[in-house]
Amino acid sequence: MAPLLRFLRPHIGLALLALGLAFLAVAAQVGLIGTSAYLISRAALRPSTILLLMVPIVGVQFFSIGRSSLRYLERLTSHDLTFRLLASLRVWFYARLEALPPSILEHFHSADLLSRAVHDIDSLQDFYLKALAPPLVLLLTAALVWLVIRPMAPSVAWVLAVMLILAGLPAVVQTRLGRRLGGEVLRERGLLSAAVADGVRGVAELVAYGAGAAYQEKLRSSQRRLMQAQIRLRRAVALGGALIGLLGNLAMLAALVLAIPLVREGRMPGWDLAVVALVALAAFEAAVPLPQSFQAMGQCLAASRRIFDLAQAAAPAAEPREKQLPDGTEIQVRGLTVRREGVALPALAGVDLTLSPGRHVAVVGQSGAGKTTLIGALTGCAPVTEGSVLLGGVPITEIGREDIWAMSAVISQDTWLFHVSLKENIRLGRPDATDEEVLAAVEAVRLGPLVAALPEGIDSLVGEQGARLSGGERQRVAIARAMLKGAPVLLLDEPTEGLDAVTEEGVLQEILQLAQSRSLLLVTHRLIGLEAMDEILVLSGGRVVERGTHRELVQANGLYQQLFRLQADLLQEG
Amino acid sequence: MLRRMIREAASGRALLVATILLAVGGGLGVVVQAVLMADVIAGAFLGGEGLSQLAGLLLALAAVAGLRAALAYFRQVAADRFSARVREDLRNRVFGRILSMGPVGTSGERSGELIATALDGVEGLDAYLAHYLPQTALAALIPFTVLIAVLAQNLLAGAVLLVTAGLLPYFMILLGRAAERRTKRQWRLLQTLSGHFLDVVRGMRTLQLFGRSRRQVEIIRKVSEAHRSATLDTLKIAFLSAFALELLASLSTGLVAVAISFGLLGGTLHLTAGLAILILVPEFYLPLRGLGSDFHAGMSGAVAAERIFALLEAPQAVATCGARRLPAGTPLEIRLRDVAYSYPGAGPPALTDLDLTWRQDETLAVVGPSGAGKSTLLRLLLGFAVPGRGEILVDGVALGDLDLDWWRRQIAYVPQQPTLFLGSVADNIRLGRPDASQEEIEKAARLARAHGFISALPEGYATQVGEGARTLSQGERQRIALARALATRAPLLVLDEPTASLDAETDAAISAAIADVARGHRALIVAHRLSTAERASRIAVLAAGSVAEEGTPQELRRHGVIYRSLVRSYYAVAEVR
Secondary structure (H helix, E strand, O other): OHHHHHHHHHHHHHHHHHHHHHHHHHHHHHHHHHHHHHHHHHHHOOOOOHHHHHHHHHHHHHHHHHHHHHHHHHHHHHHHHHHHHHHHHHHHHHHHHHOOOHHHHHHHHHOOHHHHHHHHHHHHOHHHHHHHHHHHHHHHHHHHHHHHHOOOOHHHHHHHHHHHHHOHHHHHHHHHHHHHHHHHHHHHHHHHHHHHHHHHHOHHHHHHOOOHHHHHHHHHHHHHHHHHHHHHHHHHHHHHHHHHHHHHHHHHHHHHHHHHHHHHOOOOOOHHHHHHHHHHHHHHHHHOOHHHHHHHHHHHHHHHHHHHHHHOOOOOOOOOOOOEOOOOOOEEEEEEEEOOOOOOOOOEEEEEEEEOOOOEEEEEOOOOOOHHHHHHHHOOOOOOOEEEEEEOOEEHHHEOHHHHHHHEEEEOOOOOOOOOEHHHHHHOOOOOOOHHHHHHHHHHOOOHHHHHHOOOHHHOEOOHHHOOOOHHHHHHHHHHHHHHHOOOEEEEEOOOOOOOHHHHHHHHHHHHHHOOOOEEEEEEOOOOOHHHOOEEEEEEOOEEEEEEOHHHHHHOOOHHHHHHHHHHHHHHOO | OHHHHHHHHHHHHHHHHHHHHHHHHHHHHHHHHHHHHHHHHHHHHOOOOOHHHHHHHHHHHHHHHHHHHHHHHHHHHHHHHHHHHHHHHHHHHHHHHHHHHHHHHHOOHHHHHHHHHHHHHHHOHHHHHHHHHHHHHHHHHHHHHHHHHHHHHOHHHHHHHHHHHHHHHHHHHHHHHHHHHHHHHHHHHHHHHHHHHHHHHHOHHHHHHOOOHHHHHHHHHHHHHHHHHHHHHHHHHHHHHHHHHHHHHHHHHHHHHHHHHHHHHHOOOOHHHHHHHHHHHHHHHHHHHHHHHOHHHHHHHHHHHHHHHHHHHOOOOOOOOOOEOOOOOOOOOEEEEEEEEOOOOOOOOOEEEEEEEEOOOOOEEEEOOOOOOHHHHHHHHOOOOOOOEEEEEEOOEEHHHEOHHHHHHOEEEEOOOOOOOOEEHHHHHOOOOOOOOHHHHHHHHHHOOOHHHHHHOOOHHHOEEOOOOEOOOHHHHHHHHHHHHHHOOOOEEEEEOOOOOOOHHHHHHHHHHHHHHHHHOEEEEEOOOHHHHHHOOEEEEEEOOEEEEEEOHHHHHHHOHHHHHHHHHHOHHHHHO
């Protein structure tokens, strides 16, 4: 809990205010009921003058107005605190993640840990409001009841205070129980959501194969299992609630049983009897949110553990102590070897490569040959185990990461489209680009017809992860973005993936046009358009097994020729 | 909304009634307890009675407390069961609806939204069903019980309750309406902003490479701050209705206390009755206040419910389904005559005047640039959509006159991105023919060149696959889907070849499997590889929604203008040779 409390510290004033208001609202309720009971009891004795009743009458009105106003202020304050807490958690988490080494980040991304973390952060906003505040308010209420009742009957005061604190007990037991049952619910929910997602994505097959009814039956039983698990969990929650209610009534009974002999013996005035009993009932209102609070506390702690584990999984990426700026834009790779942790074979071994302005190099090979790692090494995202990568003559390890990234425009396989307009997505390449420049980039990647067809043109939203666009369109938006950046080095990983043949050829032409005076590294597994390249590197198992121009390589008796033949044979057959 | 929800909740009505009855029982328990308490206090205070004289009443009080706890427990259990039942029912219906919409209404962007509606949307109704809805019923019933009890004792106190209760709805409406609209909007905004953060976190690598990631910290701070102050402004109003409720409740508690004390002073009321009333007054407002605190549940539930009902009620183009079946061994020659189709909503027509015949015993390849209408053609053929104009004839019989289930059994379909469902590999292969034997499954897998890698899996054909289980490579999934199609032994094979560029070796493996299968079957293939097209007996080149060129591969290579440009761009590299 300590790290969570640390996030509360900057807002400690607000937190104390909210807590104080919540307590005062409960106190006003106790005061209202107690004063009313006192008023009625005194009135029942028919005092000679009504003046005696004036004080309690005024008190009743004071407490009644006070209670609702305090509750209102408390709600606003605690929600304000909730949102502030959420904002600081988000900012902290983002900044922390942003500073992690890219390889760790990539792993989080591919394992889809990030969505869960964001979900966890959302659930942490309840930490104060639902988890932390209710037990504290209950403790304060117990203290208040003890203070108020003690002058009337000390024994009753002790019993009530202890029973109020005991009200936490059912909640604790229930939390224990809830953790096991909650795990079951989560598991069943995961299974159901996988089944639903499969069913929606595969609806064509289910219908075409006449398997819809059978699948629906499968979903039904999966759902029934989830509901049964949920009901088991809820039963524990309901039991906790009922027990707290029972405890409140028993406290009231205990107060009566203890106080009645006192009244009889004349050690307590009779009019206080009603006060004691009704205050006992009123005070237990503070215990009502307790079962929920323990449940929320359990969830918050689990969520925070996951988040802190994630954010502290690795030390932030080491930045060079004295950052240097690259002198020029030439990239020299000498004897580069990249080893991944826990993998025996190096991802790249002894690669040499020079990229100077105007020089175009292609890297081909099968999946797993190390093509993507090479781009990672050139952007400081894959560790240089041996050898060197020089940017403008400076070792890449001595350049700040932002300066590395400023040098090149990258299209990678995890290029992300944000749920903003098409224009904003492209403009990410260069935030100060004019509308004309954005439109020119759109035309260059042949997205003109798409923009014309969209309801709001270039201002249309692209959907989550660009869902409103086809795979080929998404890819072209990424290319347009990279083109707009206008960086001296272009590093493109399978840029034409998902495009149909005609578009692919056109887009490749545009890329080459753009790259005329720049350095270009094109990673691809399709041997198309490579005759224009100054050099082609054939990677296999992380090593450069062949290099040369297209003409040289098709004549050499090597892997390139083999791959090329394989591709050409597909056409020749049949 | 409320009425609609109750109507939809028909399947759980008995449970809802039980919930409400148990709650009313609890309400009666409150009244009994109040009277007993008042009796005990008055007896000890005014009557000077001791524990021994009051023992009976105290025991009764303990019994009532136990009973109330039991009633409260069973009420909550019933409410939870009610919620579970209704959600189960709604989710089944949502999924049934998705199935009947078929892939035309559910693909692409819609799929994510539909999954969210079926899962989180339905789950979001929980608080609404288990708390808000019963609370609404309680808010109507319990105060009524209490009011009757109080009125029987003291008219003045009863009048105070009646007047405030009469004022309440007025306040609620006045404040609620204004707040509701704003809150609903805010609620959606809140979801969007929460989405914004997720979007930014998941796209962080991209932001970094474009040098925008550090600046996002400030943007996140600003967005959160804007969100906070906007939400607080709304809450200031939204909470006002709760404030008014509480103020009325506590003011009238005070007023009732004063009224009672005057009654006692005047001798028109006995202390027992006075105390009972005082104990009951908070109970009068409790359900109403509960309604206020379940406000969020009600709000988000209403938003979720709207989405669900919108889905269940969306108008649907019903595929006209006849009952005719053609005799076995019929040639099944398929002719599309002047077929046109536009997707619902805006956008240019997907098909215009498409004329195409798929003859008996021929493998027909359909090629063309993306957007030419290839996938639409398959959808019409499978009966997922009905042509807007023109007709599809099977041996001269209109597709609309055929029994659609029978027709689909004649077709084995392999989509571009096949789905493997959670279950074993064998289950996935026998999807279309659940009674297929193990030998038949293996035979289909061999033909699809999948037997090898399936046998190498840790548990062979029993290996679990699908989301969350073992992930297979795309090439492997593709071949399992092919085996699935072959296992049906349907006479027609309809195949949408994968576009995604796989590396040359994987690509070769799939192409070879498709080639094997196409040789032994009558197939219609949407070809994305020229190699596949070249193996077909005939090729139809689609462009802008109709057939632009048609002929054997040889003819098209010689005379087909579009086809030749496709060939050229595919293998631009070949010219160098």
